[in-house]
Amino acid sequence: MNLEHSRHTLAHLLAAAVLKKYPKAKLTLGPAIENGFYYDIDFSAGEKAPSDANLPGIEAMMRNLLPQWKEFTHQEVSLEEAREIFAGNEYKLELIEEIAARGEKITLYTAGGFTDLCRGGHCEHPSEEIPADSFKLEKVAGAYWRGKEDNAMLTRIYGLAFPTKEALDAHLTMLEEAKKRDHRKLGKELGLFTISNLVGAGLPLLKPNGMIIRKEIEDYLWNLHKARGYHRVWTPHITNISLYETSGHASKFGDELFRVKGGDEDFALKPMNCPHHMQIFADNQFSYRDMPVRYFEPATVYRYEKSGQLSGLTRVRAITQDDGHLFCRVGQITGEVSTIVGIIREFYSTMGLLDGYWVRLSVRGDDGQYIGEDAVWEKAEAALETAAKENNLNYKRVEGEAAFYGPKLDFMFKDAIGREWQLATIQCDFNLPERFDLSYTNEKGEKERPVVIHRAISGSLERFMGVMIEHFAGAFPTWLSPEQVRIVPVADPHKDYAYEVQSALKAAEIRATVDDANESLGKKIRSAKMAKLPYVIVIGDKEVEAKNVTLEARTGEKFVLSQDELIERLTTEITTRS
Numbered sequence: 001m002n003l004e005h006s007r008h009t010l011a012h013l014l015a016a017a018v019l020k021k022y023p024k025a026k027l028t029l030g031p032a033i034e035n036g037f038y039y040d041i042d043f044s045a046g047e048k049a050p051s052d053a054n055l056p057g058i059e060a061m062m063r064n065l066l067p068q069w070k071e072f073t074h075q076e077v078s079l080e081e082a083r084e085i086f087a088g089n090e091y092k093l094e095l096i097e098e099i100a101a102r103g104e105k106i107t108l109y110t111a112g113g114f115t116d117l118c119r120g121g122h123c124e125h126p127s128e129e130i131p132a133d134s135f136k137l138e139k140v141a142g143a144y145w146r147g148k149e150d151n152a153m154l155t156r157i158y159g160l161a162f163p164t165k166e167a168l169d170a171h172l173t174m175l176e177e178a179k180k181r182d183h184r185k186l187g188k189e190l191g192l193f194t195i196s197n198l199v200g201a202g203l204p205l206l207k208p209n210g211m212i213i214r215k216e217i218e219d220y221l222w223n224l225h226k227a228r229g230y231h232r233v234w235t236p237h238i239t240n241i242s243l244y245e246t247s248g249h250a251s252k253f254g255d256e257l258f259r260v261k262g263g264d265e266d267f268a269l270k271p272m273n274c275p276h277h278m279q280i281f282a283d284n285q286f287s288y289r290d291m292p293v294r295y296f297e298p299a300t301v302y303r304y305e306k307s308g309q310l311s312g313l314t315r316v317r318a319i320t321q322d323d324g325h326l327f328c329r330v331g332q333i334t335g336e337v338s339t340i341v342g343i344i345r346e347f348y349s350t351m352g353l354l355d356g357y358w359v360r361l362s363v364r365g366d367d368g369q370y371i372g373e374d375a376v377w378e379k380a381e382a383a384l385e386t387a388a389k390e391n392n393l394n395y396k397r398v399e400g401e402a403a404f405y406g407p408k409l410d411f412m413f414k415d416a417i418g419r420e421w422q423l424a425t426i427q428c429d430f431n432l433p434e435r436f437d438l439s440y441t442n443e444k445g446e447k448e449r450p451v452v453i454h455r456a457i458s459g460s461l462e463r464f465m466g467v468m469i470e471h472f473a474g475a476f477p478t479w480l481s482p483e484q485v486r487i488v489p490v491a492d493p494h495k496d497y498a499y500e501v502q503s504a505l506k507a508a509e510i511r512a513t514v515d516d517a518n519e520s521l522g523k524k525i526r527s528a529k530m531a532k533l534p535y536v537i538v539i540g541d542k543e544v545e546a547k548n549v550t551l552e553a554r555t556g557e558k559f560v561l562s563q564d565e566l567i568e569r570l571t572t573e574i575t576t577r578s
Contacts, residue, residue: 002123007032007161009111009122010062012068012137014039016114017061017301022047027116028154030092031513035171036135036160040143042091042152045231049155051185055137058157062135069112069126082106082117091145092117117467125155133165136172142308149306172372177417183469184312187515190474190531191311192465192482195459202310202317209482212511213468214461216480218298220577221457222320224343230296230324232499235276237300246435247275248371252404255266269302274429274454277325278436281450286440292328292336298461299323320461327450328382337387337409337426344411344424347457350577351468353413359393359424360410361385365400372405372431380428381407383451405431405574406453415471423464427454475554476533483550485512486528490540498539501549501563508567511575516523535570 014037024047030039043049045228050058076084079100085108086092095117099106109115109118111126123129138158145151162168187193192210199205206214222232238260244250246324249271250257258269270276277295284295300320309315328336348354363381364370370377384407388395395409402408408427412420429452432438439447458464468480478484485505489498498514505512515524521538528536537549549566551559561569572578 003161003163004032005123005131006163007037009069009072009126009130010117010159010161011037011039011111012111012114012116012122013056013062013065013126014157015041015139016065016112018050018157019114020061021058022050026089027093029095030116032096032121034316036138036158036164038156038158040145040154040156041370042145042154044152050157051282052140055140055157059135059137062137063132065112065114066130066132067127068235071125072109072111072122074107074109074118074120076105076107079106082108085115086117109323129533130161131164134168135159136168142383145305152570160172167375174417174419178419178470181470181473183314183415183466185345186474187312187466187471190469190482192469195312195572200317201307204313204316204318204500207403210465212482213465213476213480213513217458217461217464217468218322219542221298221347222296223348224457225294225296225324225433228294228339229292230294230326233277233280233295233297235273235280235297237270237302238267239270239276243275244268244271247278247432248405248435249275253303256305258302258304261515264485270299271303272301273297273299273321273323274325274432274452275324275436278285278438278452281327282436286327288329288440288448291347291440292326292332293450294321294326299450313462313469316460318462321456322458322461324455324457326455327433327440328453329448330379330451333383333451333453334390336416336453337384337428338391338451340426340457341387341391341393343457345523348413348424351471354469357394357413359388359395360401360412361388361395361397362403362408362410363397363399364402364407367400370402370404372434376430376434377407380430382450384409384426384428403427403429403454405429405555408455409547415461415467415475421467423459424457425455425459425466427450473532476534477577478534478570479577481534482511482512483513483531483533484570484574485535485537486531487512487514487537487539488521488524488528489514489516490538494539494541494544497544497547498537499506501537501539501566504567505565505570508571510567510570537566 015027015030018041024045026042028040082096095107107119138160141156143154143156145154160171162171174311191207193204193206195204241250253271257271260267298320300318305315307315327337342560364377387391388409407429408425408430410422411424414420432477433449438450440450442448487498487502489495495516502512502514530559534554536552543549548560548562551561551566
């Protein structure tokens with residue numbers, strides 16, 4: 001079975017089922033996507049659009065129609081014939097005119113008496129190839145026609161599709177687990193972050209517990225970089241728009257820029273850090289002996305994301321990148337990429353995400369706004385592919401996914417429930433040094449152009465935190481946990497010793513609290529477990545008398561330890577990030 005063809009076929013089947021139940025609906029587009037398919041439909045012609053509650057009925061209609069879909073046939077039609085067939089459907093007519101303008105053939109595909117405008121890519125015999133229990137309609141959402149806010153709002157019906165019922169059930173189980181792990185839900189329960197309407201959508205506020213996690217991640221990232229020759233820099237949050245006109249970002253990301261007026265000058269909140277780092281490099285007179293030059297800055301950048309795309313921490317308008325740019329010679333590219341790969345492997349091994357990762361070598365496609373000459377792009381793409389081979393990366397070459405200024409290596413990781421996330425990235429750039437006229441002095445005393453390598457290990461701290469909350473389901477490893485130990489005295493006579501233990505832990509820089517609330521012991525233990533804490537210490541008569549502690553781990557294991565043994569055990573676990 002070709003899964004993409006199966007999902008594309010099911011999009012057509014969905015459209016046919018919708019027309020059976022909603023005859024006045026206007027069909028637009030319905031592609032296959034990751035994990036399934038969707039179809040965008042206009043229900044504005046006198047019919048109420050379906051909601052999630054209506055999906056079982058549409059799904060049942062799809063199953064009723066499937067046995068009749070014995071095979072697909074197709075025909076080529078003229079522009080006039082296509083206009084006549086789809087008269088009254090302005091969406092199909094728009095597509096038809098575009099196809100004709102490109103000089104392409106207009107093709108129609110038919111199965112089970114249902115005909116749609118399509119370029120192909122279906123199951124030849126749907127009723128035989130698609131198990132009736134291998135798909136499910138998932139949800140209803142809104143979508144603008146062609147993704148443009150000025151266009152009509154359509155109803156998008158999403159479906160899931162897999163080769164077998166077992167594969168579908170496994171995916172549904174994962175989705176249920178994902179709901180439990182939703183970082184927006186856990187973020188609220190664990191007091192990590194909040195969204196304020198007064199501050200604005202996409203601008204999360206980190207609470208003290210959330211800030212602890214963020215700072216631990218940031219410090220770890222800096223530790224990995226400073227040992228490898230990086231230097232910290234700082235750049236302002238606002239800049240004259242001319243900087244981005246020179247870099248090319250103003251024309252490429254014009255709609256995403258937050259523009260600011262200052263007197264007679266035009267500014268923008270910075271959408272990325274690279275042009276600033278170019279200016280730091282430019283304000284030096286480097287020779288070949290200084291190369292490579294490496295800058296590191298965990299800096300917040302700002303991009304206008306559409307409100308419908310915002311989600312908790314994983315899609316925001318204030319993005320803190322663990323950003324780094326290094327300036328090197330062509331012959332140093334492979335070595336520098338190897339160093340970055342080493343950082344990525346160490347960081348994601350610590351996070352428990354290294355198993356099963358793969359790398360996307362993102363290169364230019366036929367379309368897209370790319371800057372720079374073909375020869376420069378070919379050189380950059382070859383350099384990254386060589387580095388990928390020499391580092392034994394499991395990579396796939398993907399066209400059309402490059403940054404506008406250069407190719408990149410995008411690292412794809414799977415979390416604890418099997419979802420894939422694009423996180424780390426390494427980008428090779430011959431273009432921006434040209435635009436900013438950067439140079440260093442080579443062995444002959446001549447000016448030579450450096451290569452810039454852009455890299456981010458976590459991607460963005462906000463999104464990475466969202467992923468980590470869901471990956472760990474809020475049960476963070478000890479080094480990352482905002483509260484590492486909770487001490488629970490059984491009764492009032494045990495409180496003094498509980499605070500003595502807390503003082504010893506705090507002196508060792510271990511985050512410990514005492515729960516001396518006037519509640520039952522059982523309720524305080526349940527509260528600690530609800531908070532998903534790594535460790536709980538219950539202080540009773542035995543502990544006070546022996547001057548030791550009983551340390552209970554989240555796993556249920558218990559250890560009787562002296563205070564010194566307790567501190568040694570926890571300090572080792574925290575410092576090794578185990």
